[in-house]
Amino acid sequence: MNSDKLDILLVEDNQDDMELALHALRREKLANNIFVARDGEQALDFLFCRGEFTQRSFDHPPKLVLLDLKLPKVDGMEVLKQVKADPRTRTIPVVIMTSSKEERDLVSGYNLGANSYIQKPVDFDQFRDTVKTVGLYWLITNQPPPLAEGFRHLDALAHDHDRQ
């Protein structure tokens, strides 16, 4: 898997859910450049190019993060918070995909800057439709920000900020 040309970061701890999601994505030919993080910490390491992912670069962020909320170690909300708080990762589209339709999750998700919120349908056909719609939209329909240029600029800003 070439992490430089990453399309999707799927953050999912449940094996079954992961397989179903991958199955759905694969059917739509959206699973070629996909990485699955099995908990929140791994997801953060991946996104912030640290730990086992130090060789990764901020210049090649995923085009979409599919984020479950109920995760071991660091939960989904915390991951979202950190991603959206950091200028280097802020522009990465994060779609919350979870079983919960709790109002407070919806509210805090959007407050933290989630780009979308999707409840996983129980019915597999619906689930597949949803995954297809989301994948096609964010990977093909949506125009991502000019990442390389933007990140360099933002890097500089962040370093200035650190020095202060």
Added chain:
Amino acid sequence: MPTGALPVAAVAITDSLKRRVAGSFIIAVLLTVFLGISSWRGARVAANDADWVAHTYAVMDAIELTTMHVIELETSARSFALTGQDRLLAHYETTKSTAVQEEDTLRHLTADNPNEGRLLDVLEPQVRAALEFAASLIAKRRQTHAVLSADEILETERLMDAVRGTTQKMHAEEMRLLSQRTPRTEAGRRLTSRIIIVGIFVGAGLLGLAWFAVDREIEVSARAQRQIVTLNAELEQRVEQRTAALEYEIVERKQIEEELRKFRDELELRVLERTAQLETVNQELEAFSYSVSHDLRAPLRHISGFSRMLTEEFGSTLDPIAQRYVERMQRGTQEMGLLVDELLNLARVGRHALSLRPTGLNSIVAEVIAILEPDGEGRQVKWLISDLPAVECDPVLVKQIFQNLLANALKFTRPRSGAIIEVSHKQEGGQAVFTVRDNGIGFSMKYVDKLFGVFQRLHSADEFEGTGIGLVTVQRIVHKHGGRVWAEGEADKGAAFYFTLGGEKQMESNNKAAGAGGQS
């Protein structure tokens, strides 16, 4: 106030007393004035009468004196004529002038009495004749020195008798007058005395009566005063008793208040405890429903997903019976998914804090119909939506009401070739009553009580899918708004669901519109 009667009675007593006393005193004063005038008049009459008596005596004196002087002059003249002694004429001239004076006095005194005047007219020439005769006797003696003759003496005597006779008549006249005047004076004096005595007695009687009246009134007022004093004492005693009772009551009330305060404090404490407990329970429930939502749906999703994958990827190798089993599994997971979703929704409605805002119901109904569109695809459904008012409500929850009711209507009109679903409202008792009516399969009114029970279903799942939670959710939302929900139906004819959202929460401006709508 019972004490009010006493001063009024006292005033009445005083007034009548005043009137009576004043009357008595006015009569007494009038009597006294009358007595005074009578006495004064009596005294005056008496004085007058006494004057007249004195006058009579004076007249009589004057007559006597005149007679006496005439006799004296005659005697002097006769004596001189007999003796020729001048000594005997010593007082003759003075007596003569005195006699003339007396005569004048007499005329003056008797001017009021014509009888006496006539007698005096007789007397005067008699006296003059006597005096002239006496003077002639004296003169004759001086000239002739002759002694007095017997004729002359007899003449003197005759003259003297004439004078005496007249004066005696005059005297008798005066005596007659005196005898006339004295009894009159006496009668006047007696009358005056009687009037005075009677007046004194009447005055004394009146004063006595007045005293009696005053005394009686004094007694009455004294009695009233004593009564007032007694009543006052009673009143004071009663006031004291009442005050004591009130003080006791106040003390008692304070105790009760204190107890109530304690109870209230305890209650407040208990409420706080209960609230804390309830909050804990609520949080637990929330956590539970959260985990149900998250954890219960996940395995269902997996069953659904993998069974689907099984039929898709290995369908050709599966026995037809096995395929049918897998399909059953899938339907089961779908149903359970729906059930879990609706149960979660019901729980969420319970926890949901009402966020009221003016909401146009027509837009909500339109949204719901748009959502339900796919369910009615390929069917002939006529939606009759009338103008609905804007209502103060929670739009998220009210949307669920319409979602449930309209979904039901759509579902139960499925056997109809032309379904008619009507949403309307009417104004009833100051409240907007909303109605969702359909011409579906309806229900028998004997099952109306079961409609709003959890998991209560009137139709088999084969006929009409459903969980039996929808109407419970509707009821819960309506109750949360302080409204009412009820249903009417007839088997094979249709059903109507009515609900209110708490009439007083409706907006003013829309009330008017709703009212106008209700009248037309």
